Structures are given as structure tokens and as C-alpha cells.
Amino acid sequence: MTTFDIVLGSFLVSALRSATPLVFVLVGETLVQRTGSINLGVEGQMLVGAMAGYGAAALWGDPWLGLVAGAVAGMLLSSVHGLLTLAARANQFASGLAVWMLGFGLSAYYGAGLVGRKIEGFGTWRGAGPDSVPVLGPIVAGMTPTVLLALVVAPAVAWWFWRTRTGLVWRAVGESPEAARAAGLRPIRVRLQAILLGGLLSGLGGAALSVDHTRTWAEGMTAGRGLVAVGLVIVARWNPWWVLPTALLFGGAEALALRLQTADAGVSAHLLLTLPYITSLAVLTLTCLRDRGQAAPAGLRAVMDR
Amino acid sequence: MSGGTVDRARAMAAPLGRPALAAAAFVVLAAAFFAVIGRNPLSMIGVVLEAAAGDSYAIGESLVRATPILLCALATALPARVGLISVGAEGQFYAGAIAGTGTVLSMLPTPGWTMLPLMLVTGALGGMALSLLAGLLRTGLQVNETISTLLTNYVAALLVTWLVYGPWKSPASQGWPATVEFPAAAKLPALFDSRVHAGLLIGIALAVVLHLVLTRSRWGLVLDVLRSNPRAGLVAGLDFRRNALIVMALGGALAGLAGIAETASIQGRLQSDIAGGAGFSGFLVAWLARNHCLRIIPLSLLVGALLASGDGLQMFAQVPSSVTLVIQGLLFVAVLLVNGWLDRKRPG
Numbered sequence: 001m002t003t004f005d006i007v008l009g010s011f012l013v014s015a016l017r018s019a020t021p022l023v024f025v026l027v028g029e030t031l032v033q034r035t036g037s038i039n040l041g042v043e044g045q046m047l048v049g050a051m052a053g054y055g056a057a058a059l060w061g062d063p064w065l066g067l068v069a070g071a072v073a074g075m076l077l078s079s080v081h082g083l084l085t086l087a088a089r090a091n092q093f094a095s096g097l098a099v100w101m102l103g104f105g106l107s108a109y110y111g112a113g114l115v116g117r118k119i120e121g122f123g124t125w126r127g128a129g130p131d132s133v134p135v136l137g138p139i140v141a142g143m144t145p146t147v148l149l150a151l152v153v154a155p156a157v158a159w160w161f162w163r164t165r166t167g168l169v170w171r172a173v174g175e176s177p178e179a180a181r182a183a184g185l186r187p188i189r190v191r192l193q194a195i196l197l198g199g200l201l202s203g204l205g206g207a208a209l210s211v212d213h214t215r216t217w218a219e220g221m222t223a224g225r226g227l228v229a230v231g232l233v234i235v236a237r238w239n240p241w242w243v244l245p246t247a248l249l250f251g252g253a254e255a256l257a258l259r260l261q262t263a264d265a266g267v268s269a270h271l272l273l274t275l276p277y278i279t280s281l282a283v284l285t286l287t288c289l290r291d292r293g294q295a296a297p298a299g300l301r302a303v304m305d306r
Numbered sequence: 307m308s309g310g311t312v313d314r315a316r317a318m319a320a321p322l323g324r325p326a327l328a329a330a331a332f333v334v335l336a337a338a339f340f341a342v343i344g345r346n347p348l349s350m351i352g353v354v355l356e357a358a359a360g361d362s363y364a365i366g367e368s369l370v371r372a373t374p375i376l377l378c379a380l381a382t383a384l385p386a387r388v389g390l391i392s393v394g395a396e397g398q399f400y401a402g403a404i405a406g407t408g409t410v411l412s413m414l415p416t417p418g419w420t421m422l423p424l425m426l427v428t429g430a431l432g433g434m435a436l437s438l439l440a441g442l443l444r445t446g447l448q449v450n451e452t453i454s455t456l457l458t459n460y461v462a463a464l465l466v467t468w469l470v471y472g473p474w475k476s477p478a479s480q481g482w483p484a485t486v487e488f489p490a491a492a493k494l495p496a497l498f499d500s501r502v503h504a505g506l507l508i509g510i511a512l513a514v515v516l517h518l519v520l521t522r523s524r525w526g527l528v529l530d531v532l533r534s535n536p537r538a539g540l541v542a543g544l545d546f547r548r549n550a551l552i553v554m555a556l557g558g559a560l561a562g563l564a565g566i567a568e569t570a571s572i573q574g575r576l577q578s579d580i581a582g583g584a585g586f587s588g589f590l591v592a593w594l595a596r597n598h599c600l601r602i603i604p605l606s607l608l609v610g611a612l613l614a615s616g617d618g619l620q621m622f623a624q625v626p627s628s629v630t631l632v633i634q635g636l637l638f639v640a641v642l643l644v645n646g647w648l649d650r651k652r653p654g
Binding site: 271 | 465
């Protein structure tokens with residue numbers, strides 16, 4: 001095995017690990033937008049998920065319970081967005097920001113006691129895998145349960161979304177709520193389900209970030225990942241199948257930034273940290289240049305174009 | 307009473323009833339939150355009022371907090387006049403702080419009277435540049451401005467951190483990442499012998515001017531048509547792109563002004579995290595005011611007081627400052643809930 005194989009393999013691993021929290025959020029937000037809503041509150045939902053997940057893992061010593069707690073917390077907060085946009089018909093962007101503020105504040109308040117606490121993480125299977133296989137060896141060795149979960153969840157949701165009857169119902173609601181209602185479907189209920197599922201997944205993503213990826217809790221630690229996800233949904237062209245490669249773009253940029261930082265490339269760490277945002281904006285621009293907004297579900301275009 | 311009279315009475319009470327209802331919903335939500343975290347809601351509300359407006363110092367601090375929020379709210383309201391939802395005031399604030407600080411540093415050995423106006427103008431230009439980026443992406447390539455402004459917020463904040471840890475770090479500040487202290491020539495005049503500075507008056511004056519321009523001029527009408535009926539605008543030959551770029555540019559300039567004024571007059575030097583959410587509070591205020599520039603003035607004072615009271619809560623009731631953020635979020639929720647509920651009965 002050459003050094004190049006090891007370097008490539010370990011880079012892919014860190015890209016995958018950076019992308020993992022985002023995969024959950026991106027899958028969730030894709031479903032939310034597919035049914036005709038947009039939820040900027042995912043940022044806040046990720047934060048409460050990260051905080052609750054870390055707290056549960058610290059309290060009960062079990063990272064799996066951390067993931068569950070994070071998912072539940074994210075779903076609870078997303079119900080606020082559901083209430084505001086569906087019951088009170090508030091503007092979706094404003095409601096998302098309100099949820100974000102709430103999530104930031106609540107996670108900072110309840111997470112204050114968690115700063116500096118240590119938790120038992122998942123651990124990797126380093127040494128157990130087929131280390132001798134080029135590229136693939138280091139990837140398998142660097143896997144954690146949340147990475148595997150992300151690799152399962154994204155295609156599973158994509159299959160469900162395109163191949164099942166409920167998936168079809170959700171797509172129909174996103175394309176035309178009026179036609180869906182005329183066909184006897186209940187668009188509001190479907191949208192609520194999507195928002196709650198999106199909340200669950202963003203909370204899970206937040207917990208994957210704090211419990212597994214960074215193994216710390218810090219105020220505002222998601223640093224815009226949720227908002228990045230809202231933009232990357234467009235790059236993934238509202239298709240759950242495209243979530244994994246799209247999330248890997250962000251993960252790759254973040255891994256590259258960290259790599260350059262440790263390699264002491266002579267560029268400030270703060271400048272390198274802008275890479276994931278600039279990359280996201282750049283691919284978003286390229287996507288818009290190509291699609292001109294035509295790939296968006298019709299029901300969502302009404303929200304976005306105003 | 308006939309149905310018509312009831313309707314008329316309701317219509318007359320509506321503008322009054324709406325804020326009252328929203329305020330009531332807010333107080334209920336905030337009280338519930340204090341109860342949940344094990345604090346007596348009544349005594350907490352007392353502490354909040356005391357810390358927001360209890361004495362001249364408290365009022366001064368509330369006005370200090372309100373100043374950048376007022377400008378950032380105008381920066382949100384302007385693009386909203388053509389239907390754009392910009393959430394970029396926070397980043398434009400930083401871009402303005404960077405550009406203005408660059409001017410101050412470049413003139414430093416010999417600060418003259420030109421420093422203050424040049425600093426303010428370049429600060430405004432800095433905010434304008436970042437906002438125009440989002441505007442150009444939107445008008446040229448259909449990139450959603452809400453998402454692009456949210457992403458550039460993080461980039462601008464990181465650029466400030468880079469500058470104050472790296473190229474612009476003052477050797478005199480030892481470990482603390484910040485630029486050198488700004489000279490007195492870079493500070494806006496203080497008002498009533500407090501930390502409040504002339505930026506507040508500039509903000510109020512701009513709000514009044516903008517209100518007059520938007521409600522009295524032909525241009526204001528053009529913007530209204532472009533927002534409420536883009537198709538009619540098209541038929542009438544109105545240029546959406548040009549006007550969208552103008553409001554984005556002006557909005558960015560206002561947030562940039564907020565950034566450099568706060569840096570120079572309150573912080574006295576550039577350092578990380580100085581916006582402290584002023585851009586987002588500005589968005590909240592613009593939303594509360596329904597993008598009405600005159601209403602933005604009292605509402606930014608109100609939200610500024612709410613945030614200033616957070617410092618009081620921390621000092622007198624040992625409540626962490628994060629509670630203020632929750633309270634601010636609850637205010638947003640209360641208003642959206644009440645407005646949405648009242649509007650949903652209206653046709654269209």
C-alpha cells in the first residue's frame with residue numbers, strides 16, 4: 001500500500017465524517033422542501049439536538065441514548081415551526097429564524113453545564129478492518145456508527161421517497177397542494193409530518209456532531225451547518241439520492257481545511273474555515289446557473305419566488 | 307348593532323389590538339419560560355424592567371444596544387420593499403467594520419478631521435459590497451438571497467477573526483486579539499454624557515428620510531408595484547433587477563454603517579463577535595414593524611432595551627445571558643403567531 005493510498009483513504013474518511021451530521025440534516029430538509037415548506041430553523045434544531053444528545057450521553061454514559069435524545073429534541077423544536085407556518089400561516093423564513101433563535105438560546109441555556117464535560121464516545125474499528133486493502137482499508141477502519149447510519153439512512157429515505165406510495169403522496173403534495181387536496185390527500189398533515197421528520201433528522205445530525213464527530217459541546221457549535229444544508233438541498237436538486245455526494249462536498253471542504261491547518265500550509269486557520277461556506281455558495285451558484293430554478297418542486301417555488 | 311358596525315369597529319380596533327395581543331402572547335410565553343426554568347415570572351419581569359429603563363444608566367445602555375439594531379432593521383426593511391428577504395445584516399455589519407477599520411488603520415499616524423467621515427463612508431461601502439454580492443447573485447443567477455446572505459454572514463465574521471488574530475493584531479494588546487485602539491478622531495460624538503453616540507441620531511434621521519422617500523416618492527411606488535405585483539411591474543416597464551440592486555446596496559450600506567459606528571464608538575477597536583446578533587435582532591425588528599421605517603424606531607428601542615436587560619438579569623438575578631436570546635425568540639414566536647392567526651382569516 002502506497003503513502004498516496006493511505007493519504008487518500010484517510011482524507012476520504014475525514015470528509016465522510018465531516019459530512020455525516022450534514023447528511024441527516026440534508027435528508028430531512030430535502031423532505032421538508034419537497035413537501036413545499038422551507039425551514040431555516042434546522043440550525044436551531046441541530047443545536048438543541050447536539051446539546052440534548054451530548055447531555056444524555058454524559059448523563060447515561062451511552063452514546064446511542066445521546067442520538068435518540070438529540071433526535072427527540074430536534075423534533076420537539078421543529079413542532080414550533082409546524083405550528084407557526086401551518087396553523088398560524090406565518091412566513092416560513094421568519095418562522096425559521098424564530099426557531100433558530102429559540103434553539104440557539106435554549107441549547108446555550110441548558111448546555112451551560114455541559115461545557116468541558118467528557119463523554120464516552122462510540123470509538124472506531126481501527127485495527128479490526130482489512131487494513132491492507134488500499135484506500136478502502138483506512139475508510140473501513142475510520143468508520144463510526146453514525147457514519148454507517150448516515151450511509152444507510154440517505155439511500156433508505158431515497159428509496160422510500162421514490163418507490164413507495166407514501167413517498168408518492170409526499171411528492172404530489174410538494175408539486176401541487178391544490179391538486180393533492182382535490183385527490184383526497186391532506187397536504188397540511190403531510191407537511192407537518194415532513195417538518196417533524198426533518199426536525200428528528202436535524203436533531204439526530206446535531207447529536208451525531210456533538211456525540212460522535214467532535215465529542216464536545218459548545219454554544220453555537222453547529223456554526224451554520226443547518227443553514228448550509230438549506231442551501232445544499234438546492235444543489236442536491238431536491239433529490240434524496242443526491243444528498244450523500246452533496247454532503248461530501250461540504251465534508252470534503254471541511255476536511256481539506258483541517259488538513260491544510262495541520263499541514264501548516266502557511267494560511268491562517270480562520271481563513272481556511274471559510275472554505276466550507278464559500279464552497280457551498282459556489283456550488284449553489286453553479287447549480288442555479290445550470291437549472292435556473294427549474295428543478296424546484298412547484299409548491300416550493302411559490303414560497304421561494306414570492 | 308348591525309354586522310357592518312361590528313366589522314367597522316373591529317377594523318378600527320385592529321391596528322391597536324394587534325400589538326396588544328402580540329404583547330400579551332409574549333408576556334405569557336416569557337412568563338411560562340421563567341416558570342419552567344424555576345424563576346418567579348413576576349420578579350423576573352420586574353428585574354427586566356428595572357434593567358431596561360430603571361435609571362439613566364440603564365436607559366443609556368438600552369439606547370446603545372438599540373443603535374446597531376435600528377440600522378440593521380432598516381437594512382432588512384429596504385430589500386423587503388421589493389420582496390427580497392435578506393438576512394445578511396450581520397455579515398454586512400462585519401464587512402462595514404472591516405472596511406472602516408482599514409481606513410482608520412491606514413490613516414493612523416496622523417488622524418485628522420477627515421478620518422471620521424472617510425471611515426463612515428468606507429464602512430458603508432464595505433457593507434454595500436457584501437450586500438451587492440447577494441443582490442447580483444439573485445438578479446443575475448437566481449440564487450436565493452436568503453441563503454446566500456446567511457452563508458456570507460459566516461464568511462464575514464471569520465474574516466474579522468482572521469484580521470484581529472493576524473495582520474491587524476495590535477502588538478500592544480498582548481494575548482487579546484484586537485486591533486489598536488481607535489483615536490478620538492474616529493469616534494462619533496457622544497450624547498448626554500453617556501456611551502450613546504451620534505449613530506443613534508443618524509439612524510433615526512435615516513429612518514425618517516427613508517419613510518418619506520418610500521411613501522411619498524414615485525420611486526417608493528415603483529418598489530411597491532415590483533413587490534406586490536411583479537407582472538404589472540413588467541408590463542409597466544419597471545426594472546426589477548436595477549431596483550433590487552439599489553435596495554440591496556442601500557441596505558448593505560446601512561448595516562455597514564452600523565458595524566463601523568459600533569466598532570469605533572462602542573468597542574473602540576475591531577475585535578471578534580462584536581455584532582452579537584444585532585443583524586438578526588434587526589431582522590426581527592423589521593419583521594415586527596412590517597418593514598415600516600417609522601415603526602422600526604420605537605421597536606428597535608424596545609428590542610434594544612430587552613437585550614440590555616439581559617445584562618441586568620445576569621448581574622442581579624444570576625440568570626445566564628442566553629436567556630435573553632430565548633426571550634427574543636419567544637417575542638418573535640408571539641408576533642408571528644398573532645399576526646399569522648389574524649391574517650389567515652383575511653381573504654388572499
